[in-house]
Amino acid sequence: MPRSASGSQALVTVSGYRGVVGTGLTAEEALRYTAAFGSWLPPGPVVLGRDSRPSGAMLARAVSAALLATGHDVIEADILPTPSLGVLVDSLQAAGGVMVTASHNPPEYNGLKLFVREPSTGQGRVLTAEEGRQVKQRYHQGQFAWHDALHTGTARCENAPWQEHLRRVLATVGAEQIRRRRFRVLLDANGGAGGPAAVELLGHLGCDVVCLGCEPTGRFDHPPEPTAENLRRLGPRVVEHQCELGFCLDPDADRLALLDHQGRYVGEEYTLALCAWHRLEQQPGPLATNCATSQLLRHLARRYDVPLAITAVGEANVVQGMLRTGAVYGGEGNGGPIDPRVGLVRDSLAGMAQVLDLLAQRQQSLAQVVAQLPPSFMVKQVMPLAAERLPQFYWRLQEHFAEATASRPDGLRLDWPQKWLLVRPSNTEPVVRLIAEAPSAQEAQALVEQARQLAPGEDSA
DSSP states (O other): OOBOTTSOBOEEOSSEEEEEBTTTBOHHHHHHHHHHHHHHSOSSOEEEEEOSOTTHHHHHHHHHHHHHHTTOOEEEEEEOOHHHHHHHHHHTTOSEEEEEOOTTSOTTEEEEEEEEEOTTTOOEEEOOHHHHHHHHHHHHHTOOOOOOTTSOOOEEEOSOTTHHHHHHHHTTSOHHHHHHHOOEEEEEOTTSTTHHHHHHHHHHTTOEEEEESOSOOSOOSSOSSOOTTTTTTTHHHHHHTTOSEEEEEOTTSOOEEEEOTTOOEEESHHHHHHHHHHHHHHSOOOEEEETTSOTHHHHHHHHTTOOEEEEOSSHHHHHHHHHHHTOSEEEETTTEEEOTTTOSSOOHHHHHHHHHHHHHHHTOOHHHHHTTSOOOEEEEEEEEOOGGGHHHHHHHHHHHTTTSEEEOSSSEEEEOSSOEEEEEEOSSSSEEEEEEEESSHHHHHHHHHHHHHHSOOTTOO
16 A cells, blocks of 8 residues: 555545545645646646545645645635536636545545546546556656746635536426425435535425535534445434435535435435436436446346446546446446536435436335336455455356356456356455345345355465
């Protein structure tokens, strides 16, 4: 794992930098990494935003200083959802953007997520692998293009940071149809950046909103990743307040999990499936997702006879798949729908509006709509395994599961008509991630267990 100048562990990813504040991620490292980005980026203004973590204010000032020092004007948007920043890169014709966020990581973390302007569409998107590699190289080699006193940038504030984003989201749905339903919804923003924008959006759609953690304080009431385990206390609140459904956001509002009227965790995987289904009913066309996303999207692609691009894991990879195929919709199964009509960033706000539009159009509950999709269960586990043992592990898996169709989008994926298994190495630890999906939980669990038994031991050649 890469280390900061102070020697503490930090993660330099394709699209940014992440670490524990004060050790892995310091103001100095934020400045150096952003200086590498600003030195690499073409001339033009840069949008700067952050999620609600208390450390964000400090880091944003270091980021701003680096951008100004490398000659960029800075448009400071303060606290806003990550997808809103992507829209601002487009609407303000910026050269790029920096979002200070650690997404779903625990409170002690923070990070920098980098955006550029997509040449073919003008939309803001995260860096590709090659673009990220170039920025990382500058960072590690200290290649900074500092400007002199007469050529540094200037800073200004953006006073309506999510208004254009909301306008684009509302343009994708039948707002009046949704208003007539007068949905009563529970919104759990968990003290993150998405609360104010989500409340405003739901207000435009005529919803009666029960708010939990909608002030962007950065104080999380529960662990920030919107998983079933972390949201278990919210189900009873949906029932208590007689809500028709619940919307649960992660701290930077690029992921959305769903609860039905009985408080049951519908989950993140269904967010993308429901949004894509709604879009295909409007306009059939190509879809794109990553190889770790539910086969629900494969089911929809077959139903509507449209191509489905399967990419490596990562938002940047899905976006490139969407651009390559002209996809009408895409995203990741971690609750991250991407609607190219709005932007090229995972977007919980678009997800909320489009799920409501689907329910209003069908005059059905969330549970009733979900029941129309095929049953599907996923099992995810992590197993220690050194990188040098992966080739032998892959060979054993293909030998044992000879009847499956093997592919290498990211690690090894094995496909059967109604189930699949993915084995992929972690980018940060000497472990592999095992993900299986099948029509029953027992089948999915059995796939993972069989894979674990095939893993080479320490004494394997």
